Amino acid sequence: MTIDKIIIFSDMDGTFLDHSTYSYSKAMPAIRKIVKNKIPFVFCSSRVSHEMDIYYKKIKIRHPFISENGAAIFIPKGYFKFNFKHDYIKKGNKIIQFGTKYEKLRKVLVKIRKETGYNMKGFGDLTLKELSENAGISLKKARLAKKREFTEPFIILDGDINKIKKLIKKHGLNYTKGGRYHYIMGKNDKGKAVNTLKKLFKKEFGKITTIGLGDGQNDLPMLKNVDYGYQVKTYKGEYSYRNKAVIRINKIGPKGFNEAVLRHL
Structure with a gap:
């Protein structure tokens, strides 16, 4: 029986990172399992590419990521075994652009x-x-x-x-x-970028199971376009919106991230 390849898409601030301290220590048990099992871990954030690079270096992994609320996908050269359409190459990444300048x-x-x-x-x-x-x-x-x-x-x-x-x-x-x-x-959102990247992962791995994690309203398009979309609580201890399409985790930020990811690993 073929086991689906797990792909994880995650927001950063308020989800993977603590809203106030920017620490990800409470997410580390899940991160260690992600690294050990060689699971693609895709940051999907409002942050710029330079900021996201820093955190990948800190946790010592390298995967595609989605910057600025779905505005662009950055894919390391050679990451996929096949060629795919992209808009340009920058600092070792093939970039698919959706955003407005x-x-x-x-x-x-x-x-x-x-x-x-x-x-x-x-x-x-x-x-x-x-x-x-x-x-x-x-x-x-x-x-x-x-x-x-x-x-x-x-x-x-x-x-x-x-x-x-x-x-x-x-x-x-x-x-x-x-x-x-x-x-x-522009007319970009996290969901459009996630769907584009999902197609590439499917071509690479065949059957995949996708997991998404976020806390803010801008994460909803991402969470609605994965198999398991998890909404963690904000730093205020509440949910920022209501939507039946998401699975609520009764923990704040990185603690919620950790609990949701470990359900699947």
């Missing part, structure tokens, strides 16, 4: 701010020190976080989120909400 997103955000007079700031408006303090990260990590390619995270200090969402849509772009920030982006 950052420069366009910035222009739209600035235009909306001028039209409405709302007090809202994107990463492009924040200094390294401001971003470091707002996100609770070092200046070095803030510098990496600002290297956006396909999404612009922003904060709203004063303004009507529903009106902002309508204006973003009017410009032909999409809005989503993560665990910490609002995002303006």
